[in-house]
Amino acid sequence: MHFVHAEAAHLPLMLLLVFGTAKIAAELFERIGQPGLVGEILAGVLLGPSVLNWVQPDAILSALAELGVMFLLFRVGLEIKGSELFKVGKTAMLVAIAGVLLPFAAGAALSVAFGQNRIEAIFVGAAAVATSVGITAQVLAVKGLLDERASQVILAAAVIDDILGLLVLAVVSGMAESHIDIPGLLTTAAIAVAFTFLVARFGTSTVRRWYPTIERRLAARESQFHFALICVFALSLLAVYVGVAAIVGSFLAGMAFSEASDRRMQDLAHGATELLVPFFLVGIGLQFNLASFRETSTIIFSAALTLIAILTKLIGCGLPALVYGRRDAVRVGIGMVPRGEVGMIVAQIGLGLGVVGAPVYAAVVCMALLTTLVTPPLLNYAFRDCKPQVAKEEFGLV
Amino acid sequence: MHFVHAEAAHLPLMLLLVFGTAKIAAELFERIGQPGLVGEILAGVLLGPSVLNWVQPDAILSALAELGVMFLLFRVGLEIKGSELFKVGKTAMLVAIAGVLLPFAAGAALSVAFGQNRIEAIFVGAAAVATSVGITAQVLAVKGLLDERASQVILAAAVIDDILGLLVLAVVSGMAESHIDIPGLLTTAAIAVAFTFLVARFGTSTVRRWYPTIERRLAARESQFHFALICVFALSLLAVYVGVAAIVGSFLAGMAFSEASDRRMQDLAHGATELLVPFFLVGIGLQFNLASFRETSTIIFSAALTLIAILTKLIGCGLPALVYGRRDAVRVGIGMVPRGEVGMIVAQIGLGLGVVGAPVYAAVVCMALLTTLVTPPLLNYAFRDCKPQVAKEEFGLV
Numbered sequence: 001m002h003f004v005h006a007e008a009a010h011l012p013l014m015l016l017l018v019f020g021t022a023k024i025a026a027e028l029f030e031r032i033g034q035p036g037l038v039g040e041i042l043a044g045v046l047l048g049p050s051v052l053n054w055v056q057p058d059a060i061l062s063a064l065a066e067l068g069v070m071f072l073l074f075r076v077g078l079e080i081k082g083s084e085l086f087k088v089g090k091t092a093m094l095v096a097i098a099g100v101l102l103p104f105a106a107g108a109a110l111s112v113a114f115g116q117n118r119i120e121a122i123f124v125g126a127a128a129v130a131t132s133v134g135i136t137a138q139v140l141a142v143k144g145l146l147d148e149r150a151s152q153v154i155l156a157a158a159v160i161d162d163i164l165g166l167l168v169l170a171v172v173s174g175m176a177e178s179h180i181d182i183p184g185l186l187t188t189a190a191i192a193v194a195f196t197f198l199v200a201r202f203g204t205s206t207v208r209r210w211y212p213t214i215e216r217r218l219a220a221r222e223s224q225f226h227f228a229l230i231c232v233f234a235l236s237l238l239a240v241y242v243g244v245a246a247i248v249g250s251f252l253a254g255m256a257f258s259e260a261s262d263r264r265m266q267d268l269a270h271g272a273t274e275l276l277v278p279f280f281l282v283g284i285g286l287q288f289n290l291a292s293f294r295e296t297s298t299i300i301f302s303a304a305l306t307l308i309a310i311l312t313k314l315i316g317c318g319l320p321a322l323v324y325g326r327r328d329a330v331r332v333g334i335g336m337v338p339r340g341e342v343g344m345i346v347a348q349i350g351l352g353l354g355v356v357g358a359p360v361y362a363a364v365v366c367m368a369l370l371t372t373l374v375t376p377p378l379l380n381y382a383f384r385d386c387k388p389q390v391a392k393e394e395f396g397l398v
Numbered sequence: 399m400h401f402v403h404a405e406a407a408h409l410p411l412m413l414l415l416v417f418g419t420a421k422i423a424a425e426l427f428e429r430i431g432q433p434g435l436v437g438e439i440l441a442g443v444l445l446g447p448s449v450l451n452w453v454q455p456d457a458i459l460s461a462l463a464e465l466g467v468m469f470l471l472f473r474v475g476l477e478i479k480g481s482e483l484f485k486v487g488k489t490a491m492l493v494a495i496a497g498v499l500l501p502f503a504a505g506a507a508l509s510v511a512f513g514q515n516r517i518e519a520i521f522v523g524a525a526a527v528a529t530s531v532g533i534t535a536q537v538l539a540v541k542g543l544l545d546e547r548a549s550q551v552i553l554a555a556a557v558i559d560d561i562l563g564l565l566v567l568a569v570v571s572g573m574a575e576s577h578i579d580i581p582g583l584l585t586t587a588a589i590a591v592a593f594t595f596l597v598a599r600f601g602t603s604t605v606r607r608w609y610p611t612i613e614r615r616l617a618a619r620e621s622q623f624h625f626a627l628i629c630v631f632a633l634s635l636l637a638v639y640v641g642v643a644a645i646v647g648s649f650l651a652g653m654a655f656s657e658a659s660d661r662r663m664q665d666l667a668h669g670a671t672e673l674l675v676p677f678f679l680v681g682i683g684l685q686f687n688l689a690s691f692r693e694t695s696t697i698i699f700s701a702a703l704t705l706i707a708i709l710t711k712l713i714g715c716g717l718p719a720l721v722y723g724r725r726d727a728v729r730v731g732i733g734m735v736p737r738g739e740v741g742m743i744v745a746q747i748g749l750g751l752g753v754v755g756a757p758v759y760a761a762v763v764c765m766a767l768l769t770t771l772v773t774p775p776l777l778n779y780a781f782r783d784c785k786p787q788v789a790k791e792e793f794g795l796v
Contacts, residue, residue, distance in 0.1 A: 008638045011464050012647075016631035023624045030617035063458040066409050142619065219428035221540070222672055226421045229673060233414035240407045249410075264665070271669025274620055275627060 017055055021047055022278035035376035037138055037281055041369070044285020057286045061279060068280030069134045070250040071273040074232050076137040076155070077254015078261055078269065079146040082200045085156040085255075088149065092156035094320035099157065099336050100164045102316035103128040106308045111360075114301050119175065120360055123350040126172040127364045128309050130165035132340025133158035134247065134280065135372050139379045140335075144388030150331035153321055157336060159200075159248055163192045166243045169346060173353075188243055195242045196252065199235065203256030207231075211260035225268045228257050245342065287344060288369050292362030302363040306370045313337045313371075331382045338372040415453055419445055420676035433774035435536055435679055439767070442683020455684045459677060466678035467532045468648040469671040472630050474535040474553070475652015476659055476667065477544045480598045483554040483653075486547065490554035492718035497555065497734050498562045500714035501526040504706045509758075512699050517573065518758055521748040524570040525762045526707050528563035530738025531556035532645065532678065533770050537777045538733075542786030548729035551719055555734060557598075557646055561590045564641045567744060571751075586641050593640045594650065597633065601654030605629075609658035623666045626655050643740065685742060686767050690760030700761040704768045711735045711769075729780045736770040 022040040029039030047055040055061070085092070108125030116124070133155065140151045167189055174180035214227050232253040239249030257265070293299050318333030347364035350356030420438040427437030445453040453459070483490070506523030514522070531553065538549045565587055572578035612625050630651040637647030655663070691697050716731030745762035748754030 008644060009635060011461055012468075012631050012635035012638060012644050015465075016628065016635050019624075019631060020628050023618070023621075023628065027616055027618045027621070036618050059457050060461040063409055063461070067413075070410075218425055220421070220425045220434050223421075223425070225669075225672055226417075230414065230418050230421065233410050233417060237407060237410035237414050240410060246406060246410050267662070267665040268669030268672060271623075271666030272673045274623055274666060275670045 011060070014055060014061065017047060018043075018061070018282045019278050022282050035139060035380060037135065038373055038376050040278055040281035041285045041373060044282035045288050045369075046285070047282065048286040048288060050288055050290035055282075055286060057283065061283060061286070064276060064279035065283035066246070066280075068273075068276035068278070068283075069247050070232060070236055071269065071276050072134055072138055072280065073247040073251040074228075074254040075266075075269050075273050076141050076146065077251040077256075078258050078266060079141065080152070080155060080255050081258055082204050082255050084152050085159075085200065088153045088156055091320060091323055092153050093160055095153060095157040095317045095332060095336070096160035096164055098320055099131065099161060099313055099317035100129050100168065103309060103312040104168065106312045107305065110301075110304055110308050114297075114304075116357075116360065119355045120350070120357065122172050122175055123346065123356050124305070124360060124364070126168050127343040127346040127350075128305070128312070128339070128367070129161075129168050130339065130342035130346070131158050131161045131313065131336045132338050132342050132368075132372070133161075133251075134340060135338040135375055136335040136379065138277070139376045140383075143380075143383065143386075145383055145386055148331075148383070148386055149324055150321070150328040150335065150383075153324070153328070153332050154335035155251075157317065157332070159196060159251065161336070162244045162248050162342075163189070163196060165342060166192055169349075170243075172346070173349065191242045192244050195238065196244070196248065199249075199252040200255065203252060204259050207256045208260045211257070222268075225265055228253070228261070228265060228269070231256065284340060284369065284372060287341075287365050289362070289365075292358065293366070295359065298359040298362055301359070302366040305363050306367045309339060309367050309371050310337055310374065327382075331379070334375060334378045334382050337378070338375045339368040340372055341368070343368045409458070412453065412459065415445060416441075416459070416680045417676050420680050433537060433778060435533065436771055436774050438676055438679035439683040439771060442680035443686050443767075444683070445680065446684040446686060448686055448688035453680075453684060455681065459681060459684070462674060462677035463681035464644070464678075466671075466674035466676070466681075467645050468630065468634055469667065469674050470532055470536055470678065471645040471649040472626075472652040473664075473667050473671050474539050474544065475649040475654075476656050476664060477539065478550070478553060478649075478653050479656055480602050480653050482550050483557075483598065486551045486554055489718060489721055490551050491558055493551060493555040493715045493730060493734070494558035494562055496718055497529065497559060497711055497715035498527050498566065501707060501710040502566065504710045505703065508699075508702055508706050512695075512702075514755075514758065517753045518748070518755065520570050520573055521744065521754050522703070522758060522762070524566050525741040525744040525748075526703070526710070526737070526765070527559075527566050528737065528740035528744070529556050529559045529711065529734045530736050530740045530766075530770070531559075531649075532738060533736040533773055534733045534777065536675070537774045538781075541778075541781065541784075543781055543784055546729075546781070546784055547722055548719070548726040548733065548781075551722070551726070551730050552733035553649075555715065555730070557594060557649065559734070560642050560646050560740075561587070561594060563740060564590055567747075568641070570744070571747065589640045590642050593636065594642070594646065597647075597650040598653065601650060602657050605654045606658045609655070620666070622659075623663055626651070626659070626663060626667070629654065682738060682767065682770060685739075685763050687760070687763075690756065691764070693757065696757040696760055699757070700764040703761050704765045707737060707765050707769050708735055708772065725780075729777070732773060732776045732780050735776070736773045737766045738770055739766070741766045 021043040025039035025043035026036030030036045104125040107128030108121040111121035111124040140146050145151050170185055170188055214223050232250050235249035235253040236246040240246050313336045314333040317336040318329040321329040321332035343364050347361045351361050419441040423437035423441040424434030428434045502523040505526030506519040509519035509522040534552055538544050543549050568583055568586055612621050630648050633647035633651040634644040638644050711734045712731035715734040716727040719727040719730035741762050745754055745759045749759050
């Protein structure tokens with residue numbers, strides 16, 4: 001009967017290892033006053049190829065991780081009113097633009113300084129660009145700080161950053177294949193901007209009109225929650241089709257439901273999120289492979305790239321936010337630091353095209369992991385004197 | 399950039415197709431007074447190879463389906479007190495035994511009557527044995543009927559049925575490889591019985607002792623829900639290791655938490671379940687392939703096998719339940735009819751060993767699907783004069 005066992009045991013074993021280790025690590029980190037999610041990411045490093053090699057990233061784990069970050073951004077969106085984001089729109093735009101230009105220039109310059117070729121330099125610059133807002137959003141959500149002005153600026157800027165990142169990626173991919181299609185590029189940009197703007201602007205009122213009807217008119221149970229899930233999946237898919245990340249769609253879906261949803265919707269979304277988020281966090285840690293860092297030059301380049309990545313977002317995103325005072329500028333700068341999976345995808349494309357070497361890829365993964373790990377403690381410190389305005393219990397703190 | 403799109407779109411597209419179609423079908427079925435989950439299974443047939451061929455069963459979908467049925471049984475377990483199951487234990491034991499012997503004998507006899515060889519006949523008999531309790535549990539849970547005596551008998555008998563099914567499978571696999579290891583068989587049986595009995599008997603009191611401490615002593619948020627999830631995964635894994643289905647472990651985990659858990663735990667579990675169950679139901683429908691039914695003999699054999707499968711459970715499981723009156727006997731008999739994925743697994747093993755032909759496999763899949771489809775309407779009818787005793791709102795009816 002062993003052929004039955006091996007296959008049937010695979011899923012529950014993986015679930016237990018990933019979820020159990022993540023939650024034990026989270027508990028240990030909370031006890032020493034550190035954010036639990038840093039522990040969960042490090043649980044991924046522990047389970048991954050660098051240390052125990054008990055869990056390999058596979059299709060199932062990737063899917064659960066992707067679902068996890070989709071639900072994370074959906075839940076964050078539920079707490080955010082679109083109108084609030086539009087209020088900080090101009091500042092967020094400047095934050096996003098400076099936060100893209102500076103890392104790109106500095107990343108590319110660093111690459112050149114390390115003697116890499118022009119195409120590689122462009123890919124390093126591009127990989128340093130895109131903020132991955134999941135980690136910051138989770139920290140702010142858990143601490144009930146999503147209503148803070150700095151949080152609103154971070155979320156709005158992250159959405160714009162994603163569109164800019166799309167354009168950078170399109171240009172860079174075009175350069176690697178040595179043809180840039182300017183009209184195509186402009187069309188891509190226009191569609192992405194139109195999609196994001198239209199959903200952010202009209203999503204809330206559309207949902208507010210349909211939401212009560214659905215409960216009243218449909219025969220099936222929990223139809224409102226199912227309707228919300230269908231919107232999450234549909235907008236995530238549309239986001240991918242227009243070229244931005246799926247999580248931008250999930251976030252916009254959450255925002256569209258923010259004014260219509262009730263406590264029950266939030267609890268149900270919360271249950272799914274609590275199950276899935278550890279797979280996202282552990283998945284980040286699993287990407288890291290210590291074996292890639294055998295050569296001293298790789299280590300030095302990784303350290304320099306990480307430092308540059310942190311400083312350029314701090315400065316690039318912090319300066320435009322100075323209009324809201326020094327404190328908010330620091331908060332915004334820190335919140336935009338994590339690169340997460342987006343930078344890794346850029347580097348993977350370069351690797352796939354054969355224009356980026358393995359050491360550069362390893363350095364980008366290291367940068368993505370470290371920028372993600374330093375953010376939660378820094379955010380905790382920067383927001384230390386904020387009183388949570390969102391009901392903490394919604395995120396299970398009570 | 400199309401290489402980015404295709405990969406990134408895969409998951410949200412699949413999620414939208416499966417979840418969206420399932421929920422639209424559920425709504426249509428509810429409107430014509432039929433159980434929504436029948437619609438969701440048929441949505442799988444529609445999306446699968448027989449009709450549209452838009453969704454192929456892959457590793458990700460199987461994992462979500464498996465998670466879905468695990469959470470389904472966990473949520474059902476949360477509503478069940480172990481002590482109640484032990485009260486109906488003796489009847490449930492007889493229900494399970496007669497409900498295994500009769501389908502096995504009739505299935506094997508039918509196979510012989512259709513001129514199939516001895517080994518094939520044994521596999522057909524074995525595939526007709528195991529009740530898949532997920533569908534029945536979902537119907538009873540949604541209608542708030544889990545407190546009914548007939549429901550308790552069904553759940554207890556289904557757990558025992560699973561252990562007996564394990565033994566049948568072990569014997570049959572041994573026969574196919576023409577050696578039966580009697581001491582090994584007895585050990586397997588003893589371990590499976592001991593595991594199930596010990597968790598059912600002592601799970602509740604263990605959890606009741608630890609549950610409040612966890613909330614008090616741990617620093618991380620939602621630690622009780624995380625603790626419950628870890629128990630679900632751990633018991634599901636243990637169940638697989640001792641040889642029974644993972645969902646038996648999930649059910650036992652739910653039952654262990656039934657007396658300690660509060661409303662919040664149920665809401666969180668409910669959110670995860672609502673997200674995942676459609677993937678389980680659609681997954682059942684996806685297994686069906688109309689192309690396997692080109693020959694008339696396959697169609698006739700499938701129809702006969704389905705009829706035998708329904709009648710033998712009705713009679714075999716109904717008769718011992720007559721001690722509780724005719725009405726409960728009919729309810730128990732119907733509740734034990736669905737075979738679901740367990741019969742398919744048996745046939746797959748036979749297919750893998752090369753002792754079962756493709757037409758027989760197709761017939762087993764057809765039988766599994768049809769027994770699953772007829773159960774919900776029959777259950778609705780059999781339980782039509784029961785007043786729901788469990789708070790319906792827990793399953794979202796209010």
